[in-house]
Every structure is written in structure tokens, then in C-alpha cells.
Amino acid sequence: MFQRIAESSVIDGVDIQLDGEICRVPITLSVAAAVLFIKGDADYRRHVDGHARAPFCLMGCCHECLITIDGEPNRRGCLVSVAEGMSIERQLGGSQDDG
């Protein structure tokens, strides 16, 4: 649902693992931005009430972008930059974020 514009400057890519699948993404992206870029927002996260949620503010306030990064759950994906070899898992179980 988001694409890179042709005019944007050439940036290095890094390989990350999103739910086990290896993907190459621009190094300047946050984890939340990378997931939106690769998968879109439809299955970003499942909320405690079972409904789908996706990043809303991308600047550390709303906590809608909670995601598991390198095994640690409930990280704010918008505050963490992607890094080579990083493993990202979406929290699609629906009961994890009430911490």
C-alpha cells in the first residue's frame, strides 16, 4: 500500500526477516515503516479485542505499532530502525499488548 517514489535518493538496503520471510528494505526505515512497506497495514497487529490495528502516529505516542523485534514482544516498531539480520514478528494473536 506504500511504494517508494522514483525521485527519492538511492539508499542502502538491509535484509530483515519478517515472520520468517527474508525481505530487503531501505536502511532508513523504522520497523513499522518496513512492515507497512512490505505487507501493508491489513495484518499489522491484532488488538486485545481481536480486531486488526495498524500504526497510527509513527512517532512514539499511540503504541498501535507494537511488534516483536528479535524475540522481544511489544516494542514500538516506529522507534526502532531496521538492521541487517533483524527478526520481526507481527503480533497476530490478539492478547499480548495489554502490558
Next chain:
Amino acid sequence: MGELCQAEIAIIGAGPAGMAAAIRLTQAGIRPVVFDMGNAPGGQIYRQLDVPVIGETLSGTDYYRGRDLLGDFSRADIDYRPRSQVWWGQCESDGVSLGVVDAAGVSRWHVKRMLLATGSMERSWPFPGWQLPGSMQAGAAQILFKEGGLVPEASPVLAGSGPLLYLLAWQYCRAGCAPQRILDTTPASRYRLPLRYLRGAWQGRHYLVKGARMMLALKRAGVPIHHGVEALEATGKHRVERVHYYWRGHWHHQDTSLVLTHFGVVPEPQLGRAIGIPYDWHEGQQCFLPERNRSLQARTRVWVAGDGGGIGGALNAEREGRLAALSMLTIPTNDVADRKRERRRLEQRRATDLAVRPLLEAMFRLPSHWLSEQPDTTLVCRCECVSLGELRRAIEQGAAGPNQLKAFTRCGMGPCQGRECGESVTRLLSTVQALPPQEIGYYQVRPPVQALSLGELAATATDA
């Protein structure tokens, strides 16, 4: 919490306010420590400007204006700590204690003086369906644009009010993905207000001319702009499929997979409130602002500069940063007269820059009864899924203030700690009880003001 770190001055936030303050302090021989949650300096406006992804023709000139400031910041002798969140703070007689969490874990700091330059966040403004995937804030879309040159694949609908909405629309047009339409909740008549605020209009002509040019460019690009939209709704099964808007006496419908909203920005309240700074309701800005004196001082050892102290824009934030730095310098030197002059100059420029604010505030004034006119099913607390109807019932049953409402409904108890529902709750109580927001007040904010992981919490507990 590990060993105690010390510094003379700590600055929280590396946006224009924090950067300018840090640079000014180094000129006086002080090496401040600067904590910022971001990966690079710049704050909101100059995000990613250290390694820019989008060119000036797409970003607009204001963005690239920040390069000088970033350059000075990177050359100055500053203990700059990116990816560091200040999650706790407490004023003490001899300084301020801070809890900081970064990749290495949690640490505790004691500083003699502190500057809060924590900036603003987008105002939360509930409408039915705003929690669906496919509904995002315009600032979030702009962050994707700055960080990665990312734009929506399908043309979005932009809705709300204020300059940032038009800036994003204009940037998208330039990038070749013009929005489907702009649903502006500002009535068309408001754009004639400059005629009534002549002084403000003259002082702020830069903003007004820029705004008018953007609107013209959008019209030329064929983007329909509807002024005076009165209500908004997003619907879809699992994500946004359509938006509905009430305009000129009817509901209209538009298929879209993305609706980007903006209803102005408000100071990020958490840290200031947690350390006990009093906040007052500002009628013009329609939000709470921290109390500060002319020197931007809020407590004996705490200063607040930039949008975190009141919305004044990036240039004003820079000036406030410098002003606060001057006021924080306690060591007597032989350049007292120079400093006085510098200070007067900054104060004058600041007054000129702020003269446009009453006009902008009047132009983009939001309807204060908006929330109480939404349907009962509208979510107010996104984290705990508390609806407007539940809040109304709790108020009827006697929940008289924000903290009681929280205890009755769990509103504001989720991971965002009330950032997204706090002022909505104040607004709702104010409307229902017919009392001014100042009398209603706000949630009691307690640390941690930034989310900690279990491991981090454990580390703070072992020797706290």
C-alpha cells in the same frame, strides 16, 4: 539501576529547540547531555535530514532550512545520546533525577538543570472508524515520506484542518500521487479572517502566502477541496474501505483504502506532567500548556522550550531553545551586556513570529463540541477499547473527573498511557458538565512515561 551518571545540564529532545539550546550552551563552555528517542537529531520537522531521502522540490524549502542547525549540532561538543528515552523524572532540591533507557539498558542520572524540549504530538480527534487500519495521522504519512520516500500506492483522502494537512497534500502532489480529495473541517469563511487580524497577518505573511500558494497548486492539480466538512466516518470490514463525510447538509461517500487525518498538534504532556509542572488550558490553542515564566523556566531547575511549551513552529522553537540556554547559564561572565542584548533580540524576534499565532488559531479553530456529537460507538480510548457511550454512562453514574473516569472505565490505562485519550476525556467532561477544561483538569500522569520491557523493569527494581 546501575551507576549514577551526572551532568550539569540535560536536554530532553533533539528537535530544533533542543539542538539550538545545546549549541548555545557549548558556546558558553558547557557540555550538555542530550537525550532523544529518535535515531538521529532533527525532531519532527527535520526528521531524516541528516541523510535526506527526499529532495527539496518534494519536501519544500522549510525542511532543508534545518541543515545549518544540524551541521552546528553535529560539530559542537555535545554528549548526544540518540535512541534514549527518558522514562522517569523527579525534581529535587539540588537538581533533577532522571531515568533513561537505551539499548544498553536503564541508567539513572542526576543533573543540576534540565531543559524539556520534548515537542508536540498530533492531536487525537476521535471519529467513528478512526481505529481501523487504513486510518492514519497525516504526520505519520509525512514520516513515511521523509524516512523512506514512501507514498500511498492508491490515492488517499486527506481530512481535518491545519497547515500540516495542506503541506502533506502539496508534497503528495509534487511526488505524483495527488490526494483524491481534501475534506477540510475549516469553514471557507475562516480563510478570510486575515482581513480582520491585520497585524498578525502582516507579521505572518510568510505562512499565509505559503498556505495560499499550496492551496492554489492543489486546485490547479485538480484536487477537490471541500471546506466546512462537519462530520467524518471511516468504514470497512477489517480495514478502511470508505469514508463518509457530512458537507453542505448531506452525507457524501467516497471509496478509499487510506484516510489521513490531521487536527493540529499539541504539546507532548507526559514528562512535564510527571515531574509536576502545572499545566493550564489555553483557549487559543485548545489544549493544556505548561506554566513557564518569561525566561521559559517552569520549575526551579527546569525549563521548557519549543512546541512542548506551546505551539509556535520550528523557528520559534529554535529561538526558545537559545533563550532557555541563556537563562540556564548561571556562571557570571564578563559578557553580561552582550548576553542581555542577545536575549532582547531573541525576545523581539520571537514576539514577531508569535504575532501570527492568534490568527492561525482562529483560522483553524476546532469545534469543541465535536466529540460529544459523535455516535456512542466511537472509540475514545483506543488501547482499552473504551467507547464514548461507556464514558457517557460512567459520567452519568458519577465519575466526576478524568481520574475517576479512568478508574470506572480503564480509559487511559493502556500502553499509550492516556496520550491519545487524555484531552478527549477533558473535552467530554467539559461539555457534559458545562465547566471550562481548566476546572476539569487532566489525568494524573505517573512514571514510567515511556514503555519499559519486563527486563528493563526488573533492572530498575533490583536496586531502586
